[in-house]
Amino acid sequence: MGTVFSFDVRGGEPGAVRAALEAAVAALHRADGLFSTYRDDSQVSRLARGELTVQECDPEVAEVLELGARAERESDGWFSTSxxxxxxxxxIVKGWAAERAARLLRAAGATGVNVNGGGDVQVLGVPGAHRPWRVGVADPLRPGGLAAVISAAGADHLAVATSGTAERGDHIVDPRTGRSAVTDLVAVTVVAPSLTWADCWATAAFAMGSRAGLRWLESLPDVEALLITAGDEVRCTDGLASRLG
Structure with missing residues (x-):
């Protein structure tokens, strides 16, 4: 998946949690083997070349493509698996894989789980008594600075995902043109219960631009967002303030 994953795991029976952590890491490596577009032998690469059908791929491939199709429908085509x-x-793969890894650890008895995949984060449970997880959002215009800190207080599961140009340049494509998205945004951060969807919605909203993207994000249930324009203007969904901390 071309990025680094890190884990912060609290509580639970050590043996069970250690086994779950090993399983979570193995699942991430497996996802990379299935979905990497940088590997000619991955199932997704072979599927794209017509060497495999979806039915001949492992079940995870069909699962992810179905989720991607749903994201495309719900974003009116602004998200795409092409x-x-x-x-x-x-x-969609990175968020899906990180969320799945986090849920493996939680199911094994961990009381607090934080999985960070290249800056996109899924948290479950709590890190300690009366202490919520807090996730810093990098400021794309001020390297080393923070644009916001998101608190998971009161939520058993929360995800924070950012799409933008600060680290990877113009890599987000406008699905209507097939070319780099022309937008006034430099970053969109989405806060939602699921990292699978937070990651998709951040990408789709970035391609839409700040005004259309903000309107669309406001329409989604259980979703808050922070949008930053190239002109250093900050726009937020109405409920984001309740998540700042």
């Missing part, structure tokens, strides 16, 4: 005309579910 990149410049070729199959590429990268925009």
């Amino acid at each position: 990149y410049r005309g070729a199959l590429d579910p990268t925009g």
